[in-house]
Amino acid sequence: MGLRIIGSGYGRTGTMSTKMALEQLGFGPCHHMVEVMGNPAQPPHWTAIAAGAEPDWAEVFAGYDAQVDFPGASVWHELSIAFPDAKVIHTERPEEEWWASYSATIGKFFQHREGLDLPPPVAAVFETMDKLLVEGVFGGLDRESSLSAYRSNNEKVRATIPSERLLVFTPADGWEPLCRFLDVPVPAGEFPRSNARDEFWALFGGEPELA
Numbered sequence: 001m002g003l004r005i006i007g008s009g010y011g012r013t014g015t016m017s018t019k020m021a022l023e024q025l026g027f028g029p030c031h032h033m034v035e036v037m038g039n040p041a042q043p044p045h046w047t048a049i050a051a052g053a054e055p056d057w058a059e060v061f062a063g064y065d066a067q068v069d070f071p072g073a074s075v076w077h078e079l080s081i082a083f084p085d086a087k088v089i090h091t092e093r094p095e096e097e098w099w100a101s102y103s104a105t106i107g108k109f110f111q112h113r114e115g116l117d118l119p120p121p122v123a124a125v126f127e128t129m130d131k132l133l134v135e136g137v138f139g140g141l142d143r144e145s146s147l148s149a150y151r152s153n154n155e156k157v158r159a160t161i162p163s164e165r166l167l168v169f170t171p172a173d174g175w176e177p178l179c180r181f182l183d184v185p186v187p188a189g190e191f192p193r194s195n196a197r198d199e200f201w202a203l204f205g206g207e208p209e210l211a
Helices: 015-024 033-038 042-050 072-082 095-104 106-115 120-138 143-160 175-182 197-202
Strands: 005-007 087-091 166-169
Touching: 005 015, 005 072, 015 087, 033 042, 033 120, 042 120, 072 120, 072 143, 087 143, 087 175, 095 106, 095 143, 106 120, 120 143, 143 166, 166 175
Parallel strands: 005 087, 087 166
Antiparallel strands: none
């Protein structure tokens, strides 16, 4: 059937909370970077994509109903063409807030990943992601390059995706706009909250202490 939801927002915009919410609403499994780390079928796809291969997107996302976060967010435009009936959810936050979170997590990780004691399969995944994301999306790890890429992506999503197909969203908005957009009932309970800085670093054995 292919993806029903495409996430175009970069990592550190509430993507893990959005993944959890979508799965609670019945749009799961939802692809996310943690799936690339945990699903052995995933890394070969992204290694090939980073090397310039022309992917079969239905095969890359086989078994997934939705996608948010990197690496999928780096190819949202291609996905919007491959899955023309899918709705697009663009998670976003003010750019200075995003940079503060990104630079303390994803950016810091890529700066120091070669010195981290990562299991070989995880290290291999992020060798690929360095090429795909740091080089391909951001053009570096510095503030100017990162913010420029973030800003350009936010602008491109709005300029490309028709408004009736697009929801610009942050988890702080809660259930109502998301459920209205997806035409599903609002569930009982609070909107999921996840992926604080400590939770991010827990995926890699803890945040490195640097001199």
